[in-house]
Structure formats: C-alpha cells, structure tokens
Amino acid sequence: MPDFIYLASQSPRRRQLLEQLGVRHELLLPDAQEDAESLEAVMPGETPMAYVQRVTPLKLDAALKRLKRRGLPVAPILCSDTTVALGRRIYGKPVDAKDAARMLGELAGRTHRVLTAVALGTARRREQALSVSRVTFADMNRRQIAAYVAGGEPMGKAGAYAVQGRAAAFISHISGSYSGIMGLPVYETAQLLSSFGFKI
Numbered sequence: 001m002p003d004f005i006y007l008a009s010q011s012p013r014r015r016q017l018l019e020q021l022g023v024r025h026e027l028l029l030p031d032a033q034e035d036a037e038s039l040e041a042v043m044p045g046e047t048p049m050a051y052v053q054r055v056t057p058l059k060l061d062a063a064l065k066r067l068k069r070r071g072l073p074v075a076p077i078l079c080s081d082t083t084v085a086l087g088r089r090i091y092g093k094p095v096d097a098k099d100a101a102r103m104l105g106e107l108a109g110r111t112h113r114v115l116t117a118v119a120l121g122t123a124r125r126r127e128q129a130l131s132v133s134r135v136t137f138a139d140m141n142r143r144q145i146a147a148y149v150a151g152g153e154p155m156g157k158a159g160a161y162a163v164q165g166r167a168a169a170f171i172s173h174i175s176g177s178y179s180g181i182m183g184l185p186v187y188e189t190a191q192l193l194s195s196f197g198f199k200i
Contacts, residue, residue, distance in 0.1 A: 002075035008063035017184040048085035056081045056117040082116040084159025091159040100154035108140040116180045120192040131185035133176025
C-alpha cells in the first residue's frame, strides 16, 4: 500500500486541509488538452445532491485515466466537488463579476446549503462520502456586494464566496462542516482515508 495519495484538485484550500490531516500527497492536475470544466456541466432538472454525487466520480474517472496515461506510480486518488444550493437551484462558479454580484444578491439574507462530495479510489476500488452544511448570510447591500466582488475573492468559488475569506464578515450562522464549506470535509475525508489503511 503506498504511503501517499494523489490530489486531483487545483484548490489550494484542499491542499491545506489535507496537510492538516498529515497526509502526504502529490498533485495530479489535468493536462492542457483536458476539458475539466465540461465535467461540471449541470444536467437539466438535476438536484444539487444528485449533481455533486455524479460529478465527483467523473472527476475520479478522469484522474485515473490521467494517472495511467502518464505512467505514474499507482496510489489512491482523492477528488472532490463543492456546490452551493438555494432550494433546488445550483450556484456554481461565477462567470464574471456581474454574475458573482447576482449570486451574492440572491444569497444575502437567506440560508443556503453547501454540498461537498468526496471520492477516494483506485482502478479497483472506490469510496465516496457527502457533507451537507447550511450557511446563513446576513443582509448585504449593493455597495457591500460590489466591494466584495471588486476584491476578486468570489471568482473560481462555488456560490461566489470563500467562507475563510472576507465573506465571513457577512455569515451570521453555520451548521455543519466548516472544512466542507471550504471544499474538503475533513471528518469524511479522514474516514475514507482510514478505510484505505491510512493512519490519521
């Protein structure tokens, strides 16, 4: 059994959370010709829970092919996907500043869910877990939203915010996994790693 895993994610927060667990890992990022973004396309009528639980195994499939193609040493691969949901509506990464401001305007003063699915696997075996948390935003006026968006933090983040960043000033309540809202639920990830023989 290898003493490390591959992390198939570009997120510095996921790396940081893995380091917190003390797990040795190497990045396994997509090639330039891979269309990683297309994996995250939402199907018509798809619920947020069905979405994250479908996309995460697809990311693992792509990473397993990448590992084989590159002829790298075999080790378990960790993939994760986070989505923000208000009711059945999925909030992915904003396409631009205007889209980010729209999302934040819709989330302000309301409680939404953050769903993060995690998959750990090899060509022979895979396990998956799901973390669901609730986040309540205080009311935010247009000026506050515009200032937050202008700082650039919302770009590349599901729901157009980072819980560990300046958005925390507007979050009045959290129920669930803080690390799950960041993008990698540490408890669930530790359980998956333990089931693969890693000592946590």
